[in-house]
Amino acid sequence: MSKVKCDHCHLSFSDEIMIKENNLNFCCKGCQGVYHLLKDDGLDSFYDKLGNKTIAPPLQIQNDDLEKFDTENFAKNYIKTDENGFNQVDLIIEGIHCAACVWLNEKILFDTPGIIEANINFTTNKAKITWDSDKLKLSEIILRIRSIGYNAYTYESSIADKKAQEAKRDYFIRMMVAVIASMNVMMLGVAKYTGFFTGMSDEVKWMVHLGEFLLATPVLFYSGWIFFKGAYYGLKNRILNMDFLVATGASFTYIYSLFILFGAKGESYFDSVAMIITFVLVGKYLEVIGKKSAIDTLDKIKSTLPLEATIIRDGIEKNVSLNEIKIGDIVKIKAGDKVPVDGKLLSSSANFDESSLTGESLPVFKKTNDMLYSGTICTDSVVEFEVTKDFKNSTFSSIVTLLEESLNSKPKIQTKANEISKSFTVIILTLSILTFAVWYFFGIDLGFDYEGTNHFEKSFIVAISVIVIACPCALALATPIASLIGISELAKKGLLFKEAKYIETIAQTNVVVFDKTGTLTNGNLDVITSKIYDESKIDILYSLVNASSHPVSKSVKKYLEKNYEVSKVQLNEIKNIEAMGMEAKYEDKKVFGGNLDLLEKFNIKYDFEEKMTSYTFCVDDKIIATFELEDEIKEHAKDLINFLKAKNIQTIMLTGDNETVAKKVAFELGIDDVYFKQTPQSKAKFIDDLKEENKTVVMVGDGLNDVVALSNADVSIAMGNSAEVSLQVSDIVLLNSSLKSLQNAFEISTKTYKFIKQNLGISLLYNVVTIPFAMFGYVIPLVAALSMSLSSLIVVFNSLRIKLK
Amino acid sequence: MINDTLFMMLIIGLIISGILLALFIWGAKTGQFDDSNKMVDGLLFDSVDDLNDAINKEKKVKEAKEAKEKEKSLKENEQKKS
Numbered sequence: 001m002s003k004v005k006c007d008h009c010h011l012s013f014s015d016e017i018m019i020k021e022n023n024l025n026f027c028c029k030g031c032q033g034v035y036h037l038l039k040d041d042g043l044d045s046f047y048d049k050l051g052n053k054t055i056a057p058p059l060q061i062q063n064d065d066l067e068k069f070d071t072e073n074f075a076k077n078y079i080k081t082d083e084n085g086f087n088q089v090d091l092i093i094e095g096i097h098c099a100a101c102v103w104l105n106e107k108i109l110f111d112t113p114g115i116i117e118a119n120i121n122f123t124t125n126k127a128k129i130t131w132d133s134d135k136l137k138l139s140e141i142i143l144r145i146r147s148i149g150y151n152a153y154t155y156e157s158s159i160a161d162k163k164a165q166e167a168k169r170d171y172f173i174r175m176m177v178a179v180i181a182s183m184n185v186m187m188l189g190v191a192k193y194t195g196f197f198t199g200m201s202d203e204v205k206w207m208v209h210l211g212e213f214l215l216a217t218p219v220l221f222y223s224g225w226i227f228f229k230g231a232y233y234g235l236k237n238r239i240l241n242m243d244f245l246v247a248t249g250a251s252f253t254y255i256y257s258l259f260i261l262f263g264a265k266g267e268s269y270f271d272s273v274a275m276i277i278t279f280v281l282v283g284k285y286l287e288v289i290g291k292k293s294a295i296d297t298l299d300k301i302k303s304t305l306p307l308e309a310t311i312i313r314d315g316i317e318k319n320v321s322l323n324e325i326k327i328g329d330i331v332k333i334k335a336g337d338k339v340p341v342d343g344k345l346l347s348s349s350a351n352f353d354e355s356s357l358t359g360e361s362l363p364v365f366k367k368t369n370d371m372l373y374s375g376t377i378c379t380d381s382v383v384e385f386e387v388t389k390d391f392k393n394s395t396f397s398s399i400v401t402l403l404e405e406s407l408n409s410k411p412k413i414q415t416k417a418n419e420i421s422k423s424f425t426v427i428i429l430t431l432s433i434l435t436f437a438v439w440y441f442f443g444i445d446l447g448f449d450y451e452g453t454n455h456f457e458k459s460f461i462v463a464i465s466v467i468v469i470a471c472p473c474a475l476a477l478a479t480p481i482a483s484l485i486g487i488s489e490l491a492k493k494g495l496l497f498k499e500a501k502y503i504e505t506i507a508q509t510n511v512v513v514f515d516k517t518g519t520l521t522n523g524n525l526d527v528i529t530s531k532i533y534d535e536s537k538i539d540i541l542y543s544l545v546n547a548s549s550h551p552v553s554k555s556v557k558k559y560l561e562k563n564y565e566v567s568k569v570q571l572n573e574i575k576n577i578e579a580m581g582m583e584a585k586y587e588d589k590k591v592f593g594g595n596l597d598l599l600e601k602f603n604i605k606y607d608f609e610e611k612m613t614s615y616t617f618c619v620d621d622k623i624i625a626t627f628e629l630e631d632e633i634k635e636h637a638k639d640l641i642n643f644l645k646a647k648n649i650q651t652i653m654l655t656g657d658n659e660t661v662a663k664k665v666a667f668e669l670g671i672d673d674v675y676f677k678q679t680p681q682s683k684a685k686f687i688d689d690l691k692e693e694n695k696t697v698v699m700v701g702d703g704l705n706d707v708v709a710l711s712n713a714d715v716s717i718a719m720g721n722s723a724e725v726s727l728q729v730s731d732i733v734l735l736n737s738s739l740k741s742l743q744n745a746f747e748i749s750t751k752t753y754k755f756i757k758q759n760l761g762i763s764l765l766y767n768v769v770t771i772p773f774a775m776f777g778y779v780i781p782l783v784a785a786l787s788m789s790l791s792s793l794i795v796v797f798n799s800l801r802i803k804l805k
Numbered sequence: 806m807i808n809d810t811l812f813m814m815l816i817i818g819l820i821i822s823g824i825l826l827a828l829f830i831w832g833a834k835t836g837q838f839d840d841s842n843k844m845v846d847g848l849l850f851d852s853v854d855d856l857n858d859a860i861n862k863e864k865k866v867k868e869a870k871e872a873k874e875k876e877k878s879l880k881e882n883e884q885k886k887s
Contacts, residue, residue: 049850084873099846110862116869117862122843132869165839173833180826184819203808211815 008035010054030058034149043107049100058149059095066139068308073321077307078154079138082130086116089138091127092303093120095150105150112136112144124296127152155303164292171226171285178223178278181215182271188212189271209261212270220254224277226284245425245475250276252467259461269468275792279477305375305396309333309340312384322391329387333378342394343372343385353377420475420760428470428771435775436463462777469774469787470767477792478759482799486752489802493744494720494736502731505715506745507753508696509649513687513709515701516655516665518719520637520739525552525613525629527559532625535564540586541617541625542566544593547574548582552595552615556627577601586619593617631661633668636739641669643743654678654686654709683709700742702726717742748802755802759795766791 003012007024008031018025019032026032038044068074080088096102102122109118109129114136120127129141145152192200192208200208227250230243250273257268308319312330322340325331331343339352345366352364354376366372372385375396391397439459483500490497497503514520532538542560545553546568560566571591574584580601581594592598599606599616606616606623615627644651652673655662662676675686687709690697699706699713702721710716711729718730719737727733734741770787838844 045852045854084870085877086869086873099843099850102843103850107858110858110865116866120843121840122846123840132873169833169836169839172838173830176829176833177826180822180829184822201808204811207808207812207815211819214819 006031006057008032008055009057010050010052011057028057030149034058034147037147038104041108041111043104046100046104049103050098051100053098053100055097055101056095059146059151061146061151063143063146066143068319069139069142070137071319073319074138074154074307077321078156086130087133087138088128088130090155091129091152092155092300093125093127093145093150093152096120096122096125101150104148105145108144108148109141112141115141125300126155126296153303154307155299161295161299164288164295168288168292171281171288174223174226175278175281175285178219178274178281181219181223182274182278185212185215185219185271185274188215192267192271206261209257209268209270212268212274213257213261216254216257216270216274219274219277220250223281224250226281227277240422240425246276246280248425248429249467249470252464256461256464256468259457259464272468279480304338306338306340325387325391327387327390330384331387332382332384334382335378335380337378339372339374339376339378339385340394341374341387341391342389343387345370345372345383345385347381347383347385350381350383351379353379420764424475424764428467428767431470431771431775432463432466435466436460439463439777458777462774465777466771466774469770475760475763475767477795478763479756481796482752482756482759482802485799485802486748486755489752490745490748493748494734494738494741495745495748496733496735498731498733502715503749503752504756505696506698506732506749509698509715509746510695511650511652511690512644512698512700513652513654513690513713514671515683515699515706516653516662517631518702518721519634519700520653520665520669521631521633525555526632527555527627528630529628530559530625531627534619534624537619537624538564539567539569540571540591540619541593543568543571543586544574544582544584544591544617547571547584548576552613552629553582553593555629556615559627581615589620591617591619633665634739636743638669640739640743641671643746645670645672647746654683680706680708684712687712701730717745752802755799759798762794762798763791766794 004015004018004025005012006018006027008026011027013027018027019029021032024035026035038046078089082088093105096105099122102120105120105127106118109115114134115129115131117130118127119129131138131141142152188208188211192205192212194200195205195208224247227243227247230241231247234241234244253269253276254273257270257273260268305322308321309325310317310319310332311325312318312332317332325341330346331340333339345368347368349365349367352366352372354364354373364376371388373396374391374394389395436459439462440456443455480500483503486503487497487500490503538560542557542564545557545560548554569586571584571586574582577583577592577594577598580598581592583590583592585591592602593615595614596606596616599618602618602621604616604618604621604623608614608626613629615629616623617625641651650673651671652675653662653666653671654675655665656676656678659676662674665671666674678686683706687697687699691712691714696715697713698715698717699710700717700719701710702719707726707729710718710726715732716730717732717734718726720727720733720735721737732745734745766787832838
């Protein structure tokens with residue numbers, strides 16, 4: 001079977017299933033349609049832009065919901081009017097994978113008469129569309145986007161989003177001003193330091209100082225404004241924070257340099273001023289970006305909920321917005337619709353896709369009176385349900401609220417550098433004041449011999465030189481540089497750390513709490529034992545399991561493909577028997593396969609017990625094959641547990657499963673403690689209790705049932721294939737879901753933490769050595785300049801050693 | 806003499822970097838750097854057609870605004886007349 005590329009989406013499929021047309025190949029009708037549409041509209045340069053990249057096949061959307069975009073209710077909530085009288089709407093476009101997709105969407109919207117402006121953000125998939133309401137309806141715009149295989153949802157652009165966007169832009173400009181100025185200052189610095197060795201006339205030196213002054217001033221007062229603000233708010237709350245240290249260090253260095261510029265002898269340190277601010281500001285900017293992208297994800301999650309729901313009051317169907325739904329109302333949804341609020345199913349049965357909540361990809365079968373959760377999708381039929389919770393208190397909304405809270409909550413951990421900076425600031429300031437007092441009041445006059453300065457000036461310059469020499473450059477760099485390198489090493493192993501500070505926490509962990517399914521085990525069933533009584537009928541069995549997407553069928557199919565030569569045969573009247581199995585006709589024989597309930601239904605006698613999940617296949621009421629399946633433990637799980645044990649870290653497993661299964665897995669892996677039949681609440685409570693005992697807790701999980709526990713833990717780790725909400729609340733994501741990576745996370749974090757401590761040691765040692773010199777007035781400018789740069793360089797090079805094996 | 810030349814060059818250098826910085830700030834404030842991914846990939850879309858599109862885009866916005874304003878003033882005039 002040769003693989004052929006689809007001419008639209010560029011995904012490869014086997015030759016037989018392709019739709020042929022002249023020399024073109026398409027994987028589906030959707031691709032074919034979009035391809036011709038683009039050709040006809042002269043938009044085929046899309047394919048040049050796409051290059052070798054692939055995109056997802058176009059989304060197949062029924063356009064039966066279009067009228068809702070033109071209702072007044074909708075316009076009131078989502079459409080704004082700008083100053084020119086044009087309409088504006090914020091959308092999130094689904095299906096954007098590359099810059100070519102953005103280009104195509106913008107182009108096709110732009111070519112539509114009536115649309116004034118269409119701007120799509122590639123990173124966030126958010127779009128802002130301005131159009132003339134006299135010429136075009138919103139539904140037509142949506143239809144246009146759908147016609148090329150993308151979909152659009154509206155979202156409410158929140159104030160938080162706008163603020164984060166503005167903050168990002170503000171920080172970006174401040175940072176770039178600092179970076180550009182620092183680079184120029186450094187160039188002048190080269191001239192200055194060369195001057196030490198080769199000699200430089202006072203006039204030229206003054207020029208260099210002047211240039212540095214002009215460049216460093218905007219850095220300190222414009223870019224560095226953030227630190228002054230941070231220091232002010234810190235002082236207001238009686239905290240001496242890192243901002244305070246940076247602000248005082250930089251401004252005193254600046255003042256000292258001003259003295260030099262306007263006549264006093266010596267060297268200016270404008271370059272240090274610019275560099276401290278720049279380095280620390282880059283770190284801050286990264287934090288701001290993180291916050292913005294968190295809000296973007298939140299908006300994406302929110303936009304997936306429907307805008308309206310159909311409710312039945314007094315026998316009349318009515319469309320209302322979600323906030324108007326009351327407890328006790330009856331809501332009607334169609335196949336493919338999202339459940340808007342929590343409720344109790346009234347219809348007899350239906351399947352629901354709960355993947356947005358649990359990460360479980362298979363639909364869940366529900367009967368009358370079963371609970372429905374908002375955010376899940378009804379997959380097969382029109383159902384009615386009674387509302388049990390209003391919109392605000394429904395599952396989906398409460399998760400969103402939870403996430404918003406976790407975004408706004410203060411960081412959980414006080415980092416080491418911050419702790420040190422507090423006492424460091426106090427000590428340096430005290431020393432400096434002491435120096436001034438001793439020099440001034442006791443008239444001490446050591447080493448310092450600048451001509452033309454009076455006693456007060458002398459004492460002042462010496463006091464300030466103490467602060468200058470204690471420049472927090474190395475200290476401020478110690479943690480971020482090591483963390484940065486640590487994080488990039490971790491990223492190479494498929495570990496996404498959302499913030500650098502988690503490296504420290506991971507390195508200090510006492511307890512690791514695991515979820516079972518999906519975390520320690522694959523969550524996939526695997527065939528453990530099989531008995532096949534009649535091998536000639538394997539092809540029929542293979543065709544039957546092939547027709548179902550149930551995990552048991554899939555596992556059996558995989559097992560057959562691996563162990564036998566199988567090929568498909570024609571089955572007729574394939575029927576799904578809910579929660580039991582499948583039934584079909586092969587020639588004139590009745591064939592069926594499923595669990596023991598199915599056998600009982602057809603009155604088949606069997607002589608084995610169901611210890612675990614089983615699958616039995618019968619032809620004409622005779623058992624042909626039975627399989628036993630079990631959830632398989634993940635590769636490397638045992639090594640991980642042994643590794644943690646060797647590091648004296650306690651391991652605990654929390655699972656919603658029953659005792660037998662839980663204990664079996666725990667015993668096999670050698671986990672210290674196991675707690676079974678856990679609810680999401682009891683998991684969260686458990687984590688809280690551990691934290692009360694002053695333990696540093698890492699939680700590893702994947703599903704929605706772990707979300708609260710994850711957000712409670714000191715550090716939460718989610719598998720890459722987790723439910724979206726779990727990814728959102730977790731601090732670290734294992735992109736490849738491999739437990740080997742988890743072990744790497746511990747190894748690299750410990751190593752990085754060791755280097756952070758070393759760096760802090762180096763910068764403190766540097767201060768211990770140089771500050772006494774400064775206090776006695778022996779700071780030779782050359783030594784000061786060299787040692788300040790050197791201490792920073794040593795910290796940087798030391799951090800680079802993390803990369804070494 | 807040498808010092809004067811040096812001084813002049815320093816000041817010219819600072820002025821040029823000042824101008825570039827101002828241009829950058831203008832770009833950032835008008836949102837051209839908001840979307841880092843689009844900015845990077847967008848550089849590749851520089852064919853004649855793409856550049857024409859960019860111009861047409863600005864033209865279209867301008868024209869639409871003018872048309873709307875005309876309409877507005879027409880309406881206002883009518884209201885005044887009546």
